[in-house]
Amino acid sequence: MLSPLAPHDDADGLLFDWDGTLVDSQSANYQAMAAALAPLGVTLEEPWFNTRTGLSSAEMIDLLIDEAGLDLPIPVSEIVARRDEHFLRQAHHIRTHPAVLEIVETYHGRLPMAVASGGSRAVISQTMRHLPYASRFAAVVTREDVERGKPAPDIFLLAAHRLGIAPDRCTVYEDSDEGIAAAQAAGMTVIDVRSHTGR
Structure with missing residues (x-):
């Protein structure tokens, strides 16, 4: 068939x-991004994340910064690297x-x-x-x-x-x-x- x-x-x-x-x-990506942002005092809302999954990590962070008016202490590239590290720890799942x-x-x-x-x-x-x-x-x-x-x-x-x-x-x-x-x-x-x- x-x-x-x-x-x-x-x-x-x-x-x-x-x-x-x-x-x-989906869930692993959200958890990794949330974990990368949490030490910076940023809470990532899952519904917000779920409606923007077509964006790259950097583009998503840039959009979050713009929408929330954030002033983060480290470059976006470093946040993305931390996100990737979190994700790869669970990649085998x-x-x-x-x-x-x-x-x-x-x-x-x-x-x-x-x-x-x-x-x-x-x-x-x-x-x-x-x-x-x-x-x-x-x-x-x-x-x-x-x-x-x-x-x-x-x-x-x-x-x-x-x-x-x-x-x-x-x-x-x-x-x-x-x-x-x-x-x-x-x-x-x-x-x-x-x-x-x-x-």
């Missing part, structure tokens, strides 16, 4: 967001989203695939070692590779370029409003996985 997440027949390549799409990392894993396994070797994430390359690569994804992707594009993160289309456009596929022949799997907007801005077909991942 064909999965409801199966790409259309005209797809020449598949692009996958990482957090919340390929992996069930991160699990796949089975419905999305099924798509990856079904189309591995049939269509070229890439990870296209606003996350950190180091965090993704280290987490991926614990999961059945390590040999499945021809490219991994992260926020470090582009000037603008989602909802700008840059991450998806670069991933398509690295696969050698025209953007309008790519299908994107996403779980955030920012990611969906980025895929649409790139002229790609996008599949919202949220109804299949429990979000």
